Amino acid sequence: MLTRKEFLKAILLAAAAGSTTLVQAQTASKTLVVYYSWSGNTREMAQAIAKELKADIYEIRTVTPYPEAYNATVDLAHEQLRQNARPAIQKDVPDLSQYSTILLGTPNWWSHVAMPVFTFMDQNDLSGKVILPFVTHGGGMSSCERNIRNKYPKADVREGLAVYGSSFSLDEIRQWLKENKIG
Template sequence: MTGGDELSRRTMLASATALALAGTEACAQPTPAPTAQGGRTLVTYFTRSGNTKVIAGTIQRALGAELFEIRPARPYPEDYEETVAQATRERDSGFEPPLAGRVANIASHDEVYLGLPIWGETAPPVIRSFLKAHDLRGKTIRPFITHGGYGLGNSLAVLASHAPGAIIKPPFVMEADQERRTMTQVKGWLGQIQGQE
Protein backbone atom coordinates (compact mmCIF):
# COMPACT_ATOMS: atom_id res chain seq x y z
CA MET A 1 0.00 0.00 0.00
CA THR A 2 1.43 3.38 -0.97
CA GLY A 3 1.43 6.42 1.29
CA GLY A 4 -1.27 7.97 -0.90
CA ASP A 5 -3.46 4.85 -0.60
CA GLU A 6 -3.08 4.86 3.18
CA LEU A 7 -3.91 8.58 3.37
CA SER A 8 -6.96 8.11 1.15
CA ARG A 9 -8.18 5.16 3.22
CA ARG A 10 -7.79 7.12 6.46
CA THR A 11 -9.52 10.16 4.96
CA MET A 12 -12.47 7.97 3.92
CA LEU A 13 -12.53 6.34 7.37
CA ALA A 14 -12.54 9.75 9.10
CA SER A 15 -15.34 10.98 6.81
CA ALA A 16 -17.45 7.87 7.45
CA THR A 17 -16.88 8.21 11.18
CA ALA A 18 -17.83 11.88 11.21
CA LEU A 19 -21.05 11.12 9.29
CA ALA A 20 -21.94 8.22 11.59
CA LEU A 21 -21.27 10.31 14.69
CA ALA A 22 -23.29 13.19 13.27
CA GLY A 23 -26.22 10.83 12.64
CA THR A 24 -26.02 9.54 16.20
CA GLU A 25 -25.92 13.07 17.62
CA ALA A 26 -28.92 14.14 15.51
CA CYS A 27 -31.07 11.56 17.32
CA ALA A 28 -29.71 12.37 20.78
CA GLN A 29 -30.90 14.87 23.34
CA PRO A 30 -29.26 18.33 23.17
CA THR A 31 -25.84 18.41 24.82
CA PRO A 32 -23.61 21.24 26.03
CA ALA A 33 -21.36 22.97 23.52
CA PRO A 34 -18.04 21.18 22.85
CA THR A 35 -16.01 23.75 24.77
CA ALA A 36 -18.17 23.33 27.87
CA GLN A 37 -17.99 19.55 27.57
CA GLY A 38 -14.35 19.21 26.57
CA GLY A 39 -12.79 20.00 29.95
CA ARG A 40 -14.64 17.08 31.58
CA THR A 41 -14.31 14.68 28.63
CA LEU A 42 -11.42 12.35 27.85
CA VAL A 43 -10.90 10.52 24.57
CA THR A 44 -8.60 7.57 25.06
CA TYR A 45 -7.74 4.81 22.62
CA PHE A 46 -5.49 1.89 21.74
CA THR A 47 -4.59 1.29 18.12
CA ARG A 48 -2.25 -0.86 16.10
CA SER A 49 -2.97 -0.12 12.45
CA GLY A 50 -4.21 3.44 12.98
CA ASN A 51 -7.94 2.91 12.30
CA THR A 52 -9.01 3.50 15.90
CA LYS A 53 -6.71 6.52 16.11
CA VAL A 54 -8.54 8.17 13.19
CA ILE A 55 -11.86 7.79 15.00
CA ALA A 56 -10.35 9.04 18.27
CA GLY A 57 -9.01 12.15 16.55
CA THR A 58 -12.39 12.86 14.98
CA ILE A 59 -14.15 12.61 18.36
CA GLN A 60 -11.48 14.65 20.15
CA ARG A 61 -11.69 17.51 17.65
CA ALA A 62 -15.49 17.51 17.67
CA LEU A 63 -15.67 17.69 21.47
CA GLY A 64 -12.56 19.75 22.20
CA ALA A 65 -11.61 16.97 24.62
CA GLU A 66 -8.32 15.78 26.05
CA LEU A 67 -6.72 12.93 24.06
CA PHE A 68 -4.73 10.02 25.55
CA GLU A 69 -3.20 7.08 23.68
CA ILE A 70 -3.13 3.78 25.59
CA ARG A 71 0.21 2.07 25.01
CA PRO A 72 1.78 -1.02 26.56
CA ALA A 73 5.18 -0.47 28.22
CA ARG A 74 6.61 -2.97 25.74
CA PRO A 75 5.17 -2.32 22.26
CA TYR A 76 3.59 -5.16 20.36
CA PRO A 77 5.66 -6.56 17.46
CA GLU A 78 5.45 -4.70 14.16
CA ASP A 79 4.74 -7.97 12.36
CA TYR A 80 0.97 -8.56 12.27
CA GLU A 81 1.08 -12.34 12.74
CA GLU A 82 3.52 -12.05 15.67
CA THR A 83 1.15 -9.55 17.30
CA VAL A 84 -1.81 -11.91 16.82
CA ALA A 85 0.15 -14.79 18.38
CA GLN A 86 1.28 -12.68 21.35
CA ALA A 87 -2.20 -11.24 21.95
CA THR A 88 -3.68 -14.77 21.85
CA ARG A 89 -1.19 -15.98 24.46
CA GLU A 90 -1.96 -12.96 26.64
CA ARG A 91 -5.71 -13.45 26.29
CA ASP A 92 -5.57 -17.16 27.05
CA SER A 93 -3.35 -16.68 30.13
CA GLY A 94 -5.21 -13.61 31.43
CA PHE A 95 -2.02 -11.54 31.21
CA GLU A 96 -2.47 -7.78 31.53
CA PRO A 97 0.60 -5.97 30.17
CA PRO A 98 2.09 -3.03 32.06
CA LEU A 99 1.19 0.38 30.64
CA ALA A 100 3.62 2.93 29.21
CA GLY A 101 1.70 5.65 31.08
CA ARG A 102 -1.49 6.54 32.91
CA VAL A 103 -3.95 9.42 32.72
CA ALA A 104 -2.68 11.74 35.45
CA ASN A 105 -5.94 13.65 35.94
CA ILE A 106 -8.53 10.87 35.50
CA ALA A 107 -10.56 12.16 38.47
CA SER A 108 -11.28 15.43 36.62
CA HIS A 109 -13.10 13.64 33.79
CA ASP A 110 -16.78 12.70 33.97
CA GLU A 111 -16.99 11.10 30.54
CA VAL A 112 -14.47 8.77 28.88
CA TYR A 113 -14.63 7.84 25.20
CA LEU A 114 -12.73 4.54 25.00
CA GLY A 115 -11.46 3.35 21.61
CA LEU A 116 -10.28 -0.17 20.93
CA PRO A 117 -9.99 -2.75 18.17
CA ILE A 118 -11.29 -6.29 18.63
CA TRP A 119 -8.49 -8.84 18.95
CA GLY A 120 -9.36 -12.53 19.07
CA GLU A 121 -13.06 -11.80 19.68
CA THR A 122 -12.37 -9.63 22.72
CA ALA A 123 -10.79 -6.40 23.94
CA PRO A 124 -6.97 -6.33 23.66
CA PRO A 125 -5.14 -7.23 26.90
CA VAL A 126 -3.80 -3.67 27.22
CA ILE A 127 -7.40 -2.40 27.49
CA ARG A 128 -7.91 -4.60 30.55
CA SER A 129 -4.72 -3.10 31.98
CA PHE A 130 -5.93 0.45 31.32
CA LEU A 131 -9.32 -0.14 32.96
CA LYS A 132 -7.78 -1.74 36.05
CA ALA A 133 -5.22 1.07 36.40
CA HIS A 134 -7.83 3.85 36.53
CA ASP A 135 -10.74 4.37 38.91
CA LEU A 136 -13.72 4.87 36.60
CA ARG A 137 -16.51 4.42 39.17
CA GLY A 138 -19.37 6.79 38.48
CA LYS A 139 -17.91 7.87 35.14
CA THR A 140 -19.66 7.41 31.80
CA ILE A 141 -17.73 5.25 29.33
CA ARG A 142 -18.63 5.59 25.66
CA PRO A 143 -16.84 2.81 23.74
CA PHE A 144 -15.94 3.14 20.07
CA ILE A 145 -14.84 -0.16 18.61
CA THR A 146 -13.29 -1.28 15.33
CA HIS A 147 -13.33 -4.88 14.15
CA GLY A 148 -12.44 -6.95 11.13
CA GLY A 149 -15.84 -8.44 10.42
CA TYR A 150 -16.26 -10.73 13.42
CA GLY A 151 -18.22 -8.34 15.62
CA LEU A 152 -17.71 -7.36 19.26
CA GLY A 153 -17.08 -10.78 20.78
CA ASN A 154 -17.12 -10.49 24.59
CA SER A 155 -15.52 -7.02 24.64
CA LEU A 156 -18.46 -5.34 26.39
CA ALA A 157 -18.37 -7.97 29.15
CA VAL A 158 -14.65 -7.21 29.59
CA LEU A 159 -15.40 -3.49 29.95
CA ALA A 160 -18.12 -4.19 32.51
CA SER A 161 -15.95 -6.54 34.58
CA HIS A 162 -12.83 -4.34 34.50
CA ALA A 163 -14.57 -1.00 35.10
CA PRO A 164 -16.90 -1.77 38.03
CA GLY A 165 -19.22 1.07 38.91
CA ALA A 166 -18.80 2.81 35.56
CA ILE A 167 -21.80 3.61 33.36
CA ILE A 168 -21.10 1.91 30.03
CA LYS A 169 -23.11 3.31 27.14
CA PRO A 170 -23.91 1.45 23.87
CA PRO A 171 -20.81 1.43 21.64
CA PHE A 172 -20.13 3.03 18.30
CA VAL A 173 -18.96 0.10 16.13
CA MET A 174 -17.19 0.18 12.77
CA GLU A 175 -15.76 -2.59 10.63
CA ALA A 176 -12.31 -1.29 9.78
CA ASP A 177 -9.63 -3.98 9.71
CA GLN A 178 -7.96 -3.57 6.35
CA GLU A 179 -4.72 -5.17 7.52
CA ARG A 180 -6.13 -8.67 7.92
CA ARG A 181 -7.83 -8.52 4.50
CA THR A 182 -4.70 -7.20 2.82
CA MET A 183 -2.67 -10.04 4.29
CA THR A 184 -5.23 -12.64 3.18
CA GLN A 185 -5.32 -11.21 -0.35
CA VAL A 186 -1.52 -11.14 -0.62
CA LYS A 187 -1.27 -14.75 0.60
CA GLY A 188 -3.93 -15.78 -1.92
CA TRP A 189 -2.05 -14.03 -4.71
CA LEU A 190 1.24 -15.68 -3.72
CA GLY A 191 -0.54 -19.04 -3.56
CA GLN A 192 -1.77 -18.54 -7.12
CA ILE A 193 1.75 -17.69 -8.29
CA GLN A 194 3.23 -20.75 -6.58
CA GLY A 195 0.46 -22.94 -8.00
CA GLN A 196 1.34 -21.80 -11.55
CA GLU A 197 5.03 -22.62 -11.23
Protein backbone atom coordinates in the same frame (compact mmCIF):
# COMPACT_ATOMS: atom_id res chain seq x y z
CA MET B 1 -25.09 38.86 67.08
CA LEU B 2 -22.47 39.27 64.32
CA THR B 3 -20.68 42.53 63.80
CA ARG B 4 -20.84 44.05 60.35
CA LYS B 5 -17.22 42.98 59.71
CA GLU B 6 -17.93 39.37 60.78
CA PHE B 7 -21.08 39.32 58.65
CA LEU B 8 -19.23 40.54 55.53
CA LYS B 9 -16.42 38.06 56.16
CA ALA B 10 -18.94 35.20 56.41
CA ILE B 11 -20.57 36.26 53.12
CA LEU B 12 -17.19 36.43 51.37
CA LEU B 13 -16.21 32.99 52.69
CA ALA B 14 -19.52 31.51 51.53
CA ALA B 15 -19.13 33.10 48.10
CA ALA B 16 -15.59 31.78 47.81
CA ALA B 17 -16.72 28.27 48.76
CA GLY B 18 -19.52 28.48 46.19
CA SER B 19 -17.18 29.53 43.39
CA THR B 20 -14.80 26.68 44.27
CA THR B 21 -17.68 24.24 43.93
CA LEU B 22 -18.58 25.77 40.56
CA VAL B 23 -15.01 25.42 39.30
CA GLN B 24 -14.91 21.82 40.49
CA ALA B 25 -18.25 21.09 38.82
CA GLN B 26 -17.06 22.61 35.54
CA THR B 27 -13.83 20.62 35.70
CA ALA B 28 -15.63 17.37 36.53
CA SER B 29 -17.77 17.64 33.40
CA LYS B 30 -14.80 17.32 31.06
CA THR B 31 -14.57 14.56 28.49
CA LEU B 32 -11.54 12.38 27.75
CA VAL B 33 -11.02 10.03 24.82
CA VAL B 34 -8.79 7.12 25.90
CA TYR B 35 -7.67 4.56 23.35
CA TYR B 36 -5.18 1.89 22.39
CA SER B 37 -4.27 1.40 18.73
CA TRP B 38 -1.90 -1.05 17.12
CA SER B 39 -2.58 -0.50 13.40
CA GLY B 40 -3.75 3.10 13.56
CA ASN B 41 -7.47 2.44 12.92
CA THR B 42 -8.51 3.07 16.51
CA ARG B 43 -6.21 6.12 16.69
CA GLU B 44 -7.89 7.70 13.65
CA MET B 45 -11.32 7.11 15.12
CA ALA B 46 -10.26 8.42 18.55
CA GLN B 47 -8.86 11.58 16.99
CA ALA B 48 -12.07 12.15 15.03
CA ILE B 49 -14.17 11.70 18.18
CA ALA B 50 -11.94 14.00 20.24
CA LYS B 51 -12.08 16.66 17.53
CA GLU B 52 -15.87 16.36 17.26
CA LEU B 53 -16.29 16.76 21.04
CA LYS B 54 -13.36 19.17 21.53
CA ALA B 55 -12.29 16.64 24.17
CA ASP B 56 -8.90 15.78 25.63
CA ILE B 57 -7.27 12.65 24.26
CA TYR B 58 -4.93 10.05 25.75
CA GLU B 59 -3.26 7.12 24.01
CA ILE B 60 -2.54 3.96 25.99
CA ARG B 61 0.99 2.90 25.03
CA THR B 62 2.72 -0.32 25.96
CA VAL B 63 6.18 -0.26 27.50
CA THR B 64 7.23 -2.96 25.03
CA PRO B 65 5.62 -2.41 21.61
CA TYR B 66 3.84 -5.23 19.86
CA PRO B 67 5.57 -6.66 16.79
CA GLU B 68 5.07 -4.76 13.53
CA ALA B 69 4.11 -7.95 11.69
CA TYR B 70 0.37 -8.61 11.83
CA ASN B 71 0.55 -12.39 12.36
CA ALA B 72 3.16 -12.05 15.12
CA THR B 73 0.93 -9.54 16.92
CA VAL B 74 -2.15 -11.74 16.49
CA ASP B 75 -0.26 -14.71 17.95
CA LEU B 76 1.10 -12.69 20.88
CA ALA B 77 -2.32 -11.16 21.62
CA HIS B 78 -3.90 -14.63 21.60
CA GLU B 79 -1.25 -15.98 23.97
CA GLN B 80 -1.67 -12.99 26.33
CA LEU B 81 -5.44 -13.47 26.35
CA ARG B 82 -5.07 -17.19 27.04
CA GLN B 83 -2.74 -16.44 29.97
CA ASN B 84 -4.81 -13.45 31.15
CA ALA B 85 -1.59 -11.43 30.85
CA ARG B 86 -1.46 -7.69 31.34
CA PRO B 87 1.29 -6.01 29.31
CA ALA B 88 2.94 -3.08 31.04
CA ILE B 89 1.73 0.31 29.85
CA GLN B 90 3.29 3.76 30.15
CA LYS B 91 2.45 5.43 33.45
CA ASP B 92 1.49 8.83 32.04
CA VAL B 93 -2.28 8.66 32.46
CA PRO B 94 -3.82 12.09 33.06
CA ASP B 95 -5.68 12.82 36.31
CA LEU B 96 -8.93 11.00 35.59
CA SER B 97 -10.76 12.65 38.49
CA GLN B 98 -11.23 15.77 36.36
CA TYR B 99 -13.29 13.87 33.77
CA SER B 100 -16.91 12.78 34.07
CA THR B 101 -17.10 11.15 30.63
CA ILE B 102 -14.58 8.70 29.17
CA LEU B 103 -14.79 7.39 25.62
CA LEU B 104 -12.77 4.18 25.66
CA GLY B 105 -11.44 2.89 22.35
CA THR B 106 -9.90 -0.46 21.53
CA PRO B 107 -9.36 -2.83 18.68
CA ASN B 108 -11.24 -6.11 19.00
CA TRP B 109 -8.56 -8.72 19.70
CA TRP B 110 -9.84 -12.28 19.86
CA SER B 111 -13.37 -11.03 20.68
CA HIS B 112 -12.16 -8.91 23.64
CA VAL B 113 -10.66 -5.50 24.30
CA ALA B 114 -6.94 -5.40 23.51
CA MET B 115 -4.76 -6.55 26.41
CA PRO B 116 -3.25 -3.06 26.95
CA VAL B 117 -6.82 -1.81 27.48
CA PHE B 118 -7.34 -4.53 30.10
CA THR B 119 -4.16 -3.24 31.79
CA PHE B 120 -5.51 0.33 31.71
CA MET B 121 -8.84 -0.82 33.14
CA ASP B 122 -7.13 -2.79 35.92
CA GLN B 123 -5.09 0.27 36.90
CA ASN B 124 -7.81 2.95 36.71
CA ASP B 125 -11.12 3.09 38.55
CA LEU B 126 -13.79 4.74 36.40
CA SER B 127 -16.66 4.16 38.83
CA GLY B 128 -19.28 6.89 38.66
CA LYS B 129 -18.23 8.02 35.19
CA VAL B 130 -20.08 7.81 31.89
CA ILE B 131 -18.16 5.44 29.60
CA LEU B 132 -18.75 5.06 25.88
CA PRO B 133 -16.85 2.16 24.31
CA PHE B 134 -15.76 2.31 20.69
CA VAL B 135 -14.22 -0.61 18.86
CA THR B 136 -12.47 -1.13 15.56
CA HIS B 137 -12.74 -4.69 14.34
CA GLY B 138 -12.68 -7.31 11.70
CA GLY B 139 -15.51 -9.24 13.36
CA GLY B 140 -17.87 -7.04 15.40
CA MET B 141 -18.17 -5.76 18.95
CA SER B 142 -18.01 -9.33 20.34
CA SER B 143 -17.31 -9.19 24.10
CA CYS B 144 -15.59 -5.79 24.14
CA GLU B 145 -18.51 -3.81 25.55
CA ARG B 146 -19.23 -6.58 28.07
CA ASN B 147 -15.53 -6.55 29.15
CA ILE B 148 -15.90 -2.87 30.00
CA ARG B 149 -19.30 -3.28 31.70
CA ASN B 150 -17.96 -6.15 33.81
CA LYS B 151 -14.90 -4.16 34.86
CA TYR B 152 -16.89 -1.05 35.77
CA PRO B 153 -20.22 -2.12 37.30
CA LYS B 154 -20.48 1.23 39.11
CA ALA B 155 -20.09 3.28 35.92
CA ASP B 156 -22.71 4.33 33.40
CA VAL B 157 -21.43 2.25 30.46
CA ARG B 158 -23.46 3.24 27.43
CA GLU B 159 -23.97 1.61 24.04
CA GLY B 160 -20.73 1.20 22.15
CA LEU B 161 -19.88 1.88 18.54
CA ALA B 162 -18.22 -0.88 16.51
CA VAL B 163 -16.64 -0.01 13.18
CA TYR B 164 -15.05 -2.34 10.66
CA GLY B 165 -11.37 -1.43 10.27
CA SER B 166 -11.07 2.28 9.56
CA SER B 167 -14.45 2.62 7.84
CA PHE B 168 -16.05 5.05 10.31
CA SER B 169 -17.81 8.19 9.16
CA LEU B 170 -18.30 11.46 11.03
CA ASP B 171 -22.07 11.12 10.55
CA GLU B 172 -21.96 7.71 12.22
CA ILE B 173 -19.93 9.11 15.13
CA ARG B 174 -22.26 12.11 15.51
CA GLN B 175 -25.33 9.86 15.53
CA TRP B 176 -23.76 7.56 18.14
CA LEU B 177 -22.85 10.53 20.36
CA LYS B 178 -26.35 11.97 19.96
CA GLU B 179 -28.00 8.64 20.86
CA ASN B 180 -25.83 8.50 23.97
CA LYS B 181 -26.52 12.15 24.84
CA ILE B 182 -22.87 13.19 24.59
CA GLY B 183 -21.69 16.38 22.95
